[in-house]
Amino acid sequence: MIVVMNGRATQADIDRVVVTVEDAGGECFISPGKNRTIIGLLGDTDRFMSLPLGGLPGVDEVIRVGKPYKLVAAEARSTPSVVSVGNIDIGRDAFTIIAGPCAIETEDQAMSAARAAKAAGAQILRGDAYKHRSSPYAFQGLAKTGLEILKQMRIETGMPVVTEVLQTSDVELVASYVDILRVGARNMQNFQLLREIGKIHKPVMLKRGLSSTIEEWLMAAEYIAQQGNQDIVLCERGIRTFEPMTRNTLDLSAVPIVHKLSHLPIIVDPSHASGKRELVAPLSAAAVAVGADGIMVDVHPHPEAALCDGPQALTNDEVPPLVKELAAVAKAIGKPLSRPRHALTAVGE
C-alpha cells in the first residue's frame, strides 16, 4: 500500500502515519519528493485498509497496490486451469458451447431444447430448476421436479449439465444431480453460499455480479477457492450501465483481462447480458473472437410460451446455424470446439 503526503505535510504528519502503520504491525519506506512524499507500506494490506490513514493530517491519498486475491491469481499456477465438467474440459485450448432452456418448465419443453442443443453440436446442457426472480410474483422454478427432468436430459443426451443453486440448504441436493453448479449474478457476493460450495468436490460456474468490478469477481472466486474447491469457471454476463437498449452491457474486455490476471477459464452468457434474441448470435461470435473459453445460451422450443426470459431465447432452429458460425470463427482464431473426452458416466463417478 502507498500513502501519498501532500506538499504541506510536516515531519510530524509523516511520523504519525509511520507510527499508525507500525502499531498495526507494518513497516514504512519513505521517498521524499519535491511536491509530495510517498510512503510505501510493507505488511498486511487487508489490515492497513481498515486504518483511517486517509483522514490523517497531511495525507492526500491512500492507494492499494497489488492484488487482494491469491489462489485464483495467474501467479498461483504455472499454466492456466482446465476444469473438467463431466466428459468436457473447459479451458483455453478449446471453445465450449453450453445451451438449453433458461428455466425447466415442462418435460416436453426441456427435452425438446436439450435435443436441439445436442443435434446442433453443443457440448453441455443448461436448465434451471430454481429461479432467482426480482419479483416474488414471477415463476420461481419447478425445484426437485425440475432436477429430475434435468437428470433425464443428461441421460438421454449423454451430455453434462449445469444448473443454478440459490441457497446453501440446496447445495448438496443440487450437486447430486449435476456436473457443474452455477452461482448467479445476484449471489456473487453471497459469501455463505460461496463458502458452502467451496467445501464440496464439484465444479462451479461463478457469474459476475451486475455491478461487480473484475477484482471483486476474482475475490468472490477466492472465497470458493479458499475452502478447497478450485474448479471454478467464471462467466461474464454484462454489467449495469446507463444504456437502456440492452438489459446489461456485455463487457467483453473482461475476457482478456481475466486471462491475464487469473488462471481460471472464462465463458460468456450473451443471452442474459443482452436480453434480446437478435443479439445472441453476434455477441456469441464476438465472444469466440475475443478469446473466451465458451458461451452459454438460452434455447426454447416455443419462446412465445416461455415462463421466463422468453425474449432472449433462441428457438431450436436457430441453434445449428449459430454453432456452425461459431465453429468457423473459432477455427479462424486457431481454437477448436470442445469435444467429449469419453462417454459420460453417472454424476459423482
Next chain:
Amino acid sequence: MIVVMNGRATQADIDRVVVTVEDAGGECFISPGKNRTIIGLLGDTDRFMSLPLGGLPGVDEVIRVGKPYKLVAAEARSTPSVVSVGNIDIGRDAFTIIAGPCAIETEDQAMSAARAAKAAGAQILRGDAYKHRSSPYAFQGLAKTGLEILKQMRIETGMPVVTEVLQTSDVELVASYVDILRVGARNMQNFQLLREIGKIHKPVMLKRGLSSTIEEWLMAAEYIAQQGNQDIVLCERGIRTFEPMTRNTLDLSAVPIVHKLSHLPIIVDPSHASGKRELVAPLSAAAVAVGADGIMVDVHPHPEAALCDGPQALTNDEVPPLVKELAAVAKAIGKPLSRPRHALTAVGE
C-alpha cells in the same frame, strides 16, 4: 403493459401479438395511430413480461407500466407506516439517529462508542457481530461473542439495537438479541434470506443494493412483506457510479421518491455511502433536510485502530456536535428528533 407496433406493421403482425397475449390469458386494447399502433395489455403483467413480444414482427417496443410491487406501495395504506424499534418509532413524524461501531471488535471499543452515542443524544445503537467482507482475508466479526457484547450495550444504555444478519441459519439467533435486524446491500436480492426474515416478527432494515434501482429495492421489500412482515425500514447507502472520490454515490433523491411511492420509512447511511469521515456530517445534515426519517452513522473511539471501515468512522467526540447540528436542521424543517416512548423492555417482550 403496452406494445408499440411500428409504422410498417401489418394487420397480421398486430393479430399475432393479440393471439400471443390472449393465449397467455390476457386481453388487448388497440389504438391505431398515424405512425404506429399502440396495443394496451390487460391481465397478468408478470406473465406478459416473459413473452417474447419484443421479437415479434412489427413490434417496436414493449413497455411495462404500473408498479410491480403491491404490499409496500403507497396505495396499500391510507397513511405512512411507523416501525416501532424497541421504544423508538421510526417514521415520518420524527428524525431518528442510529449510531455506534461498524463492527464490534472488543467490549471496550463497543461500550465506549455506545456510551458516546447515548451521551450525544442518539436513539438507537448499531454494532455488527457478523461482517460481510469482499475479501476472505479480512476481519469477519466476533459472531456470538459480538452478540453478547451487543446485549450488554443494550442493557447498559437502555437503547434499542440493530445488527446485520448474513445468513438464514443465523436469523433466529440474531433476532433473539436485537430490536431490528439489518439486511446488507450485498444481500438485498438474497431472496432466501428475505423470505426467512419475512416469516419472523421483528422489524428489519433493508439496505439498497449497490446497483439496485429504487424499483428493485421496493421489490426486495415486497419479498419480505409477502411473508407477513411489513415492519420494514429502507436504508439508502449510495449506488455504484464512475466517480472514484467516494466509495459510492449517495442518492438523496431516493428519499422523496420512496416517500411518494411507498408507505415505508427511509433512512440514510452516510458513513458507508461515502467511506470518508469528513463527509459524514454534511451528508447527515443533507439527509435531514431532504426529508429522511433518520440516519445511521459509524462511531469508533479509536478509528486508527479499527478492524473495519476505520476511515469512515466518527470519533466519540465528533458525535455530540453532529447531533446538535442535525437537531437544528430538523427543527428548521419542522421535524423533531425521535424520543423514546417508554423505558426499554427485554427483547421480545
Next chain:
Amino acid sequence: MIVVMNGRATQADIDRVVVTVEDAGGECFISPGKNRTIIGLLGDTDRFMSLPLGGLPGVDEVIRVGKPYKLVAAEARSTPSVVSVGNIDIGRDAFTIIAGPCAIETEDQAMSAARAAKAAGAQILRGDAYKHRSSPYAFQGLAKTGLEILKQMRIETGMPVVTEVLQTSDVELVASYVDILRVGARNMQNFQLLREIGKIHKPVMLKRGLSSTIEEWLMAAEYIAQQGNQDIVLCERGIRTFEPMTRNTLDLSAVPIVHKLSHLPIIVDPSHASGKRELVAPLSAAAVAVGADGIMVDVHPHPEAALCDGPQALTNDEVPPLVKELAAVAKAIGKPLSRPRHALTAVGE
C-alpha cells in the same frame, strides 16, 4: 507518479522503466519490497502519463498521484474565492438563490417568472436565450431577442442575470448582456469555448458534465483559469447513472469534496438534476444543509405551456415557501442568505 513492479520483475525490467522515465526527463526513486518494488517518478507527470509504462515487462500498475490541476486547487489560495456577480457575492459565507425561467420564451413569461423570483427573495435571475437540445427538432431559444428580454428583466428587477453561452462566436455578445456566463454540462469539455471564456473579464458558471468525475470538472475549470479568468462558480447538476427515476443522480457529496480540493465556490441545480418539480424543494434544502454556496432553480408562470423542461419548473407560487424554507435551513447551519452589496449598475460598469 508511481510504477508498481510485480514480484517476478527482474533488475532488467526495473532498469527499463528507469531509462524510459529518464529519457522523458524524469527521475526515479526505487523502494524494493518483498512482493513488489515501487518506483516513484519525479518530473513532468503529464509527460509521464503518455509513456507506455503499463505495457513494459514486469509492470503491474501505473498510478497517478497528486492533482493535475493547479490554479483552481485549494493550495493555490490562502482563503476560498468569492465571485462577485453584479452586486451579489457568491462564496462560502452566504447562500445565493438563483431563480428564473429555464428558457426565455416570451416577454410575458420571462418577466412574470422574474418578478416572482424577486418577490420571493432570490438574489440572481436565470433565463436562457440559447438552448442546447438533444433533438434538432426541439425549441432552440430566441437568441438575440431573448437577450433583449433578459436585459429588461435585469433592469426592472435590479438583479444580476446569468445565461448560457453555447458557442465561441456568441461569447462577446452574450457577455455584454449578463453578469455571469454559464457553460452547460454538455460543453464542460468544449475546450475551445472554455479558452474563449477564459480570455474575457466576466464571471462564469461551469456545470459538471453528465459523466464527468470531480477531477475532470476541476481540470475543465483549470482551462478557463489558465487564460486569466478565475471568477469561476462550479455547479453540480447530477451525473448519469443506471437509476431511471430521476433524469440524473444529484451527487451532493461533490459539494464538501470540491470545498476541500478547490478554492472555488460551488452551487447546485436541483431542477436539471432531477427533472421533476416535486424533487426541487427537498433537494434544494439538502443542498443548503450539505454546505453548497447556492442553488439555481427553474421557475415558470405556466409550466404546462413551457417550451422546454416544463416538468421540472416550479410555479411562481412555489418560490416564496421554498425561499423561506431555505432561509430557515441556512440559518440552522449558520450561513445567511446572500444580500446585494449595493444597487446594480449597468453590465460592465
Next chain:
Amino acid sequence: MIVVMNGRATQADIDRVVVTVEDAGGECFISPGKNRTIIGLLGDTDRFMSLPLGGLPGVDEVIRVGKPYKLVAAEARSTPSVVSVGNIDIGRDAFTIIAGPCAIETEDQAMSAARAAKAAGAQILRGDAYKHRSSPYAFQGLAKTGLEILKQMRIETGMPVVTEVLQTSDVELVASYVDILRVGARNMQNFQLLREIGKIHKPVMLKRGLSSTIEEWLMAAEYIAQQGNQDIVLCERGIRTFEPMTRNTLDLSAVPIVHKLSHLPIIVDPSHASGKRELVAPLSAAAVAVGADGIMVDVHPHPEAALCDGPQALTNDEVPPLVKELAAVAKAIGKPLSRPRHALTAVGE
C-alpha cells in the same frame, strides 16, 4: 407518446391531460383499464415532451414511444448506406481497417506508422493534428504543421486519411486536407460543430460520447444529417462505467443495435476504448465477429516515446499479424476486407 393514469385518477384528471394535450395541438386516444387508464397522444412528440404532464394529478408515468430521429433511421432508406471515403467504401459489405498514429508528433514518427499501416494491409490512415486533452498542460497537437504531414502521408501511401476537427473555425481548413473528418467523443453534443460539419460536403466519423445512449448518439447524427450531410460513419469507442481496469467499457452490443435502428455504417475504436495495447487485438477480432463495418487503431513506431496515448498504441510490428487475424475472422463470417475502388485522387476531386 403515452400517458399512464393511476387507478385513483378521476375523470377530471383525465380531462385535464386531454385539454393540456389539445392546447398543444395534439390529439388523445383513451384506453380505460382495470387498474389504470392509458392515454395515447398523437401529434408533435417534441412539443409534448416539454409539457409538465408528469406533474398533473392522477398521472403515473409519461412514456415516449417511437424514435426521435428521422433521417438517420433505418426506415429512411431502403438499403444500408455506404460512405465513400476517398477510394474506400465503408459499409456493411466489407470490413475497413483504419490505422495510424493517434497524434502526429513528427514527420518521421507519422510517416513510419503510415508505412507500417499500409504494408500491413490497412485501407485508411488516421493521424491527428489537433488533440482534445482533459489537461490544459498536455500536448495539444501540431495544428497546421500536422495537417501538412498528414497530406504527405496521404500522397506517399495513396491512402485516404481521417483526422479530428475540434472547433467550427477549423472545419473548412481541416476538410481541405482530409477524406473524412472526425468528431470526438467529448464533442458528440457540440451541436454548433455538428451543424457546421453538416453544411459541408465531406464524410464525417461521429464518435459516441462517453456517457451517451445509443439514441442520443443517433440524435447527434441527425443534427449533421439535417443540414444536408448524410455521409456519416458512427464509431463506438466505449462508455463510462464503474469498471476501472479499462479506460472505458467497449459496448459491442451497440453494433448490431445500430445496424437495426439506422442505415449508417458503424466501426469500432478498441484503442481508445480500452486504453491498453494488449486488449487491442482481441477487441478488434471481436469487433469483426460482432458485425462491425471496420475498426480504427492507434499505431506508433515507438510507443515509449509517444506524446499522447502511448499505452494503447500498437507498434509497427504488431499491425501485420493483427490484419491477418482480422482477415481470417472476417472471412469466417462471410465479410471480406475493403479494397480500394481506384487510385486515390486529390482531396476534393
